[in-house]
Amino acid sequence: MDRVWRFPFFFLVFRDLKDSLEVLEEPLSGLCCLLLDEGKEPRKGETFFCQAGRIEEGPEGEDFFPVFAQEPERLGFSPAKAAFLLALGPTRARVFPKRGEADLELDPVDFRGRPPWRKRRFLTDLILCFLADRIAFSLHGSLLSREGQGLFLAAPRMAGKTTFALSLVESGWSLHSDDYCLIRSPGTTPLLSGLRRVVHLAPDTAKRFGHLVEKRLGITNLSGEKEGVLLKTGGDVYMREVPVRRILFLERDGGGETSWEPVLVRDALPLLLEQTLALDSGGRGEARFQVLAALARGAELVRVRVGREILEERGAAQGLLERLG
Secondary structure, eight states, rough: OOEEEEEESSEEEEEOOSSSSGGGGSOOOOOOOOOOOOTTOOOTTTTTEOOOOOOOOTTOSSSSOOOOOOOOEEOOTTTTSSSSEEEEETTTEEEEEEOOOOOOOGGGGGGGTTOOOOOHHHHHHHHHHHHHHOOOOOEEEEEEEEETEEEEEEEOOSSSHHHHHHHHHHHEEEEEESSSSEEEOOOSSOOEEEOOOOEEEEHHHHHHHHGEEEEEEEETTTTEEEEEEEETTSSSSSOEEEEEEEOOOEESSSSSOOEEEEOHHHHHHHHHHHSSSSGGGGGHHHHHHHHEEEOOOOOOOOEEOOOHHHHHTTTHHHHHHHHHH
16 A cells, blocks of 8 residues: 655655565656676675666566666666665665665765765665655756756757757856756746766767866766766856756757757657656656646757757857857
């Protein structure tokens, strides 16, 4: 039977759970559980940097088969391991044992700036992660702002959004997030904030924007070794919330000239849904859909086919925004 806890500002619903994750009939939204990959020895409290993921149903006959995936990369793990990762957000996870208690300390940014908690019971871990997801959910894309107005770049992988975003940073924009954002709707206007500081750069992108690099980090990713950077954007990557006034849906043009066209709200919603993780899990799909609809209605929507000059010429991205008006 579902239980409901009532708090002053939110409702929290969760199911009774046994000690093992294997009995979860439906994964809680905002919670990514996966088995450690080959060669990793789990240490309680250790932090892993990883891509956003979700749990999918396993093959027939298997009770639990996690898939940590964001297209086009798909990684599957055998259910025979003795430890799982509990995702604190789309880019971070902590180790905890398959059964029993876990002693983890959360970073305040994972729960929208609230004080950190010291947790000792697995069920409490689930409640707090579920709570975070009730307040906000993640959206794949780059978020920038200028004079308090947000610009969201929605695009699939390898479409050039990181290069586009860094080009705007050169022109004075503030970068909130390169890859994932939090979106919430405290009123009629949805607000977005940055969700990660680490930016993965391709070699050519790192060479072009090397003057923005503050510090290089070696990051162990579940899909292999990757190099990341922290960016200088007037002090740091900003985490504050901003309203979004323009959304650009980026597409790679394959080397041609940059072109653009307006997008209707009804056409923008499927594009936003593609960049939203676990929209329908936990029975909250309709509420999240309404938040995305409000986001689309309140912003100028433009589809941009990114040409070579945007990716190579300094100031080209800012010039495009000026032409858009």
